[in-house]
Amino acid sequence: MATTGKVRGSYAKTPARRREILEAGIDVFSAAGFRSGSIREIAERVGMSQAGLLHHFSNKSELLAAVLQLRDDRSAEVVPIDDAHAGIETIRGWVALMDYNATVPGLVELHCTLSAEATAVEHPAHQYFVDRYVFVVSRMKHAFERMRDAGQLVAGTDPEGAARAMVALSDGLQVQWLLDRSSVDMAAEMRRYVRGILTVDL
Template sequence: MIPTATIRKPRGAYAKTAARRREILEAGMDVFATNGFRSGSIREIAEVVGMSQAGLLHHFSNKNELLAGVLELRDDRATEYVDTAGQADIETIRGFVRLIDYNAREKPGLVELHCVLSAEATSPEHPAHDYFVRRYAWVLSFLTEAFEAMQAAGQLAIGIDPTSAARGMIAMSDGLQVQWLLTPDSLDMAQEMRNYLHPLLAVEL
């Protein structure tokens, strides 16, 4: 950890720019969460923060960078449900399931944004490509650590590979999101994730 004495706070114009960028991302998260990815627009975000569209995009290289920034902010706020600073263990898995439930109930527009942008960003040329590569690598590593800790604690079923369990959980989450977006009333994403995890565990989730 970097000692706090060595950390310098942003000053002057840089601090104002960072604060403005954060304000734009927070407004974007609210707009997309409320109106959905397709209905939400840069114009609406600009109106919320009292800027022109050109002025808003001045803080980002393009619209896709703004969208990826909104998803990064969503990830930051997810720590309310998943403690990413502590030891990964069974509580990490429980937290992810609670987060899936929360996103379905409160943030459907951001679920849509994630699905659309992650699919488009599979192209190496896409502005959000690096963000999603980093994100999936981190999520895989974190979930693998959780399953490894569970295995050491005797909470994982015999023969379950922690990395495969983590990959399966990510794939299940992504697939459920697409199915849920197509037919929202046809499934409970959190419950389906619990059903997937049940045979992998030696304890109740």
């Protein structure tokens, strides 16, 4: 029998439904925090059972990693990382992102908690974080290389070293901030570090 090639039933809605779940996940974790937010609340927001929700993911950890991936996709709107815009604007965007992160503590908590747990090779989100750090460091390195070639970096500054230091500082500041939000201004500390290796105004 010939077929039309169309996907029938609930499978036809899977990509859109998955996106809806992830959007709800960001809303829940942003508002309630990682510990207080729950799969049940996400499911309620999209009108599904918890079992139905998890049908779209292998397990809870995969769902949480997918929420973080969507957050990263949104971050790309703040931090220009494409070849056409890589450079000082990438670094300015990263600092602006630190300011934004201070408004979504639940997502910061999710990132810090899941990234620590995912250091275990068998963790479902392990590869996501491996790939994420490779990608982020490589794009930051590219931005610093562009800046070096434009004379915007202090002489002797290694682009890859600067990229890794920037990412490491970002992660460390987020942990310190989660422990005591009155003790550190993440964006201000990041700005202070970056200004120390630039020859131009940030």
